[in-house]
Amino acid sequence: MLVSADDACPEPRGAAMKRREFITLIGSAAVGWPLAARAQQPKVPTVGALVVGSPGSEQFWRLFREGMRELGYVERQNIRYELRSDQGKIDRLPELAAELVRLKVDVIVTWFTPPALAAKHATREIPIVIALAGNPVENGLVESLDRPGGNVTGMSGVAAELASKSVELIQELLPSARRVAALANAPDPFSGPFLDQIRLGGRATGVTIDAAMIHGAEELEVAFPAMEQKRTDAIIVQASLPAKRVAELALRYRIPSVGIIRAFAEAGGLMTYSFAEADMYRHAAIYVDKILKGAKPADLPIVQPTKFELVINLKTAKALGLSVPPSLLGRADQVIE
Numbered sequence: 001m002l003v004s005a006d007d008a009c010p011e012p013r014g015a016a017m018k019r020r021e022f023i024t025l026i027g028s029a030a031v032g033w034p035l036a037a038r039a040q041q042p043k044v045p046t047v048g049a050l051v052v053g054s055p056g057s058e059q060f061w062r063l064f065r066e067g068m069r070e071l072g073y074v075e076r077q078n079i080r081y082e083l084r085s086d087q088g089k090i091d092r093l094p095e096l097a098a099e100l101v102r103l104k105v106d107v108i109v110t111w112f113t114p115p116a117l118a119a120k121h122a123t124r125e126i127p128i129v130i131a132l133a134g135n136p137v138e139n140g141l142v143e144s145l146d147r148p149g150g151n152v153t154g155m156s157g158v159a160a161e162l163a164s165k166s167v168e169l170i171q172e173l174l175p176s177a178r179r180v181a182a183l184a185n186a187p188d189p190f191s192g193p194f195l196d197q198i199r200l201g202g203r204a205t206g207v208t209i210d211a212a213m214i215h216g217a218e219e220l221e222v223a224f225p226a227m228e229q230k231r232t233d234a235i236i237v238q239a240s241l242p243a244k245r246v247a248e249l250a251l252r253y254r255i256p257s258v259g260i261i262r263a264f265a266e267a268g269g270l271m272t273y274s275f276a277e278a279d280m281y282r283h284a285a286i287y288v289d290k291i292l293k294g295a296k297p298a299d300l301p302i303v304q305p306t307k308f309e310l311v312i313n314l315k316t317a318k319a320l321g322l323s324v325p326p327s328l329l330g331r332a333d334q335v336i337e
Contacts, residue, residue: 044077044078044079044080045078045079045080045106045107045292046079046080046081046082046103046104046105046106047068047079047080047081047082047105047106047107047108047109047288048081048082048083048084048100048103048105048107048108048109049061049064049081049082049083049084049108049109049110049111050084050093050096050097050100050108050109050110050111050115050118050119051083051084051085051086051110051111051112051115052085052086052088052090052093052111052112052114052115052240053085053086053087053088053089053242054088054239054240054241054242054243054263055243055244055263055266055267056111056239056243056261056262056263056264056277057085057111057112058263059262059263059277059281060111060131060132060277060281061083061111063277063278063281063282064109064131064281064282064284064285065081065285066282066285067281067282067283067284067285067286068285068288068289070282070285071285071286071289073289082100082103082105084096084097084099084100086114086115088217088242090114090185090187090188090240091187093114093115093118094118094121094122096118097115097118097119097121097122097123098122100119100122100126101122101123101126105126106126106127106291106292107126107127107128107129107288107291107292108123108126108127108128108129109128109129109130109131109154109284109288110128110129110130110131110133110154111131111132112132112133112188112190112239112240113133113134113135113139113141113188113189113190113240114187114188114189114190114240116128116130116133116136116139116141116152116154117139117140117141117189120140120141120150120151120152123151124150124151125151126151127151127152127153127291127296127297128151128152128153128154128297129152129153129154129284129287129288129291129297130152130153130154130155130156130284131154131155131280131281131284132154132155132157132280132281133154133155133156133157133190134156134157134190134193134194135156135190135193136148136152136154136156136302138193139189139190142302145301145302145304146301146302147298147299147301148297148298148300148301148302149298150297150298151297151298152297153287153297153298153300153301153302154284154287154302154303155280155283155284155302155303155304155305156302156303156304156305157274157275157280157305161197162260162273162274162275162308163182163194163197163198163201163236163238163260164197164198164200164201164204165201165273166198166201166236166258166260166273167180167198167201167202167204167205167207167209167236168201168204168205169258169271169273169310169328170207170233170234170236170256170258171205171207172325172327172328173234173256173271173322173324173325173328174233174234174256174322176233177207177233177234178206178207178208178233179207179208179210179230179231179232179233180198180202180207180208180209180210180232180233180234180235180236181209181210181211181212181227181230181232181234181235181236181255182194182195182198182199182209182210182211182212182235182236182238183212183214183223183235183236183237183238183241183246184211184212184213184214184238185214185238185240185241186213186214186215187215188238188240190238190240191213191238194238195209195211198236210227210230210232212226212227212235214241217242217245220241220242220245220246220249221249224249224250224252224253224255225253227253227255228253228255232255233255233256234255234256234257234258235250235255235256235257235258236257236258236259236260237257237258237259237260237264237269238260239259239260239261239264243259243261243263243264243267243269244267244268246264246269247264247267247268247269247316248268250268250269250270251268251316251319251320254320254321256270256271256320256322257269257270257271258270258271258272258273259271259272259274260272260273260274261274261277262274262277262309262311262334265311265312265313265316265334265336266311266313266336268313268316269313269316270312270313270316270317270320270322271310271311271312271313272309272310272311273308273309273310273311274308274309274311275305275307275308275309276305276307276308276309277309279305279307280303280305283303287300287303309333309334310328310331310332310333310334311332311333311334311335311336312324312328312329312332312334312335312336313336314329314335314336314337315336315337316336
């Protein structure tokens with residue numbers, strides 16, 4: 001007759017019950033461990049981005065995320081992004097800023113002055129990093145460059161001063177130029193400082209400056225025939241205007257065009273003189289990293305550019321029948337052929 005091990009060494013009834021209870025307890029704990037582990041995982045921060053719709057915003061978005069990757073942030077692993085663009089309709093910015101606030105993003109990074117102002121009006125609590133804005137003190141974004149105060153910090157592009165320098169570059173390229181039009185984006189608060197600096201450049205060089213205030217993309221179609229009638233020698237273009245369309249119209253009407261952001265030359269404009277974008281946008285990533293790690297925007301000073309770039313589109317120059325002086329070509333950081 002076969003005898004089982006249990007029959008050979010019978011276990012007291014109480015001990016058997018305790019063993020079953022212990023196994024049940026361990027089983028329940030095992031089921032709960034994955035839930036507990038998930039509950040203890042750190043929250044993945046979300047960065048919201050608010051931009052105006054222009055080719056330059058694509059450059060910003062690529063370089064900014066590259067900067068974040070260099071700092072160890074991998075999308076969908078330890079960082080999330082929510083990008084919002086006004087798609088060329090600046091009046092949508094307040095609505096888009098409010099949407100980012102409702103999403104409770106951890107930081108908002110903005111590109112250009114109008115998105116920065118929209119974000120500041122939408123929140124006083126969420127930190128805001130301006131990747132580019134002109135005259136942030138004058139525009140009311142920050143209290144001072146050294147101590148911004150409030151929830152906003154970031155980069156100042158000193159783009160108005162670059163616009164003034166553009167008048168000098170036009171004279172170097174076209175010594176006979178006497179009339180220059182300044183194409184300003186009327187809804188953009190930066191249009192005021194932009195025009196002021198160009199007028200200063202005009203007075204310094206003896207060039208007449210005609211201001212052309214553009215309230216909507218459709219007005220561009222009217223502005224260019226008017227400039228042709230005035231025999232405009234060249235135009236300087238505010239960066240928040242639709243770069244590609246402006247470059248196309250300038251080429252059609254055979255008017256040399258100068259911008260203050262690299263994307264304008266890449267879109268077909270004749271020339272741009274701008275800050276080194278890669279440096280500025282990567283610095284914006286550094287500020288976002290600092291804030292995510294506990295720094296306060298009020299304590300991070302506004303960064304101003306120290307490096308500038310001249311880009312000449314030689315293909316456009318040839319289409320316009322212009323010969324670019326060797327001295328200007330020699331100083332160019334990039335020549336597009």
